[in-house]
Amino acid sequence: xxxxxxxxxxxxxxxxxxxxxxxxxxxxxxxxxxxxxxxxxxxxxxxxxxxxxxxxxxxxxxxxxxxxxxxxxxxxxxxxxxxxxxxxxxxxxxxxxxxxxxxxxxxxxxxxxxxxxxxxxxxxxxxxxxxxxxxxxxxxxxxxxxxxxxxxxxxxxxxxxxxxx
Numbered sequence: 808x809x810x811x812x813x814x815x816x817x818x819x820x821x822x823x824x825x826x827x828x829x830x831x832x833x834x835x836x837x838x839x840x841x842x843x844x845x846x847x848x849x850x851x852x853x854x855x856x857x858x859x860x861x862x863x864x865x866x867x868x869x870x871x872x873x874x875x876x877x878x879x880x881x882x883x884x885x886x887x888x889x890x891x892x893x894x895x896x897x898x899x900x901x902x903x904x905x906x907x908x909x910x911x912x913x914x915x916x917x918x919x920x921x922x923x924x925x926x927x928x929x930x931x932x933x934x935x936x937x938x939x940x941x942x943x944x945x946x947x948x949x950x951x952x953x954x955x956x957x958x959x960x961x962x963x964x965x966x967x968x969x970x971x972x
Contacts, residue, residue: 810861815868817841822859822872835859836872838894851894852880863914868892871900873909873922887912887922889944902944903930913963913971918942921971923960936960 809823819839821828828837828845834854838846860874870890872879879888879896886909889900905926913921920940922929929938930946935955939947964972 809859809874812862812864814838814864818846820862820864820870822862822874824858835874835876836862849892849894851890855879855884856881860908860910861912863912863920865889865914869897871912871914871920873912873924875908886924886926887944900944902940903932903946905929905934905938908959910959910961911963913965915939915965919947921963923963925959 808821808825812820814820821839822836824835826832826834831845833845834851836851836854836859838849840846855874855876856878857876858874859872859876863871865871869892872890873887875886877883877885885904887902887905889897891897905924906928907925909922909926910924915921919942921937922940923937926934926936928934932946935952937952937955937960939950941947966972
């Protein structure tokens, strides 16, 4: 298990490297009820092809998941995907493909995302392992991290004054 996030209705989202939950297939993602049982009303289909490092629960209940995976439900989803609350893919979120794993995501107050990880390019553009996406997943071209980090970034944080770490 890499992350456990509460949902607004008392259920919990669990993501990680696991492939079963209570003996049933749950490829790296599951929503569980208050008793720890998989919620049958949420279907993630065949799930993710590799580890989900983390997730963000959006104010509208959508789920942004990121990690080492390149597929979701056997469809291309390189390292980042947004799902509707029922587990279906949010097709309005269209991020460019990073060149490697995403290890950290921070949702900014304006709805944009700061993403970091092992990638050196995003949609073929050099990023220095750090990039900002618009709310719809497109690259925010006004953000420039310069040369960025020379190794994987594993965490992001935002101070109360808005400073990013």
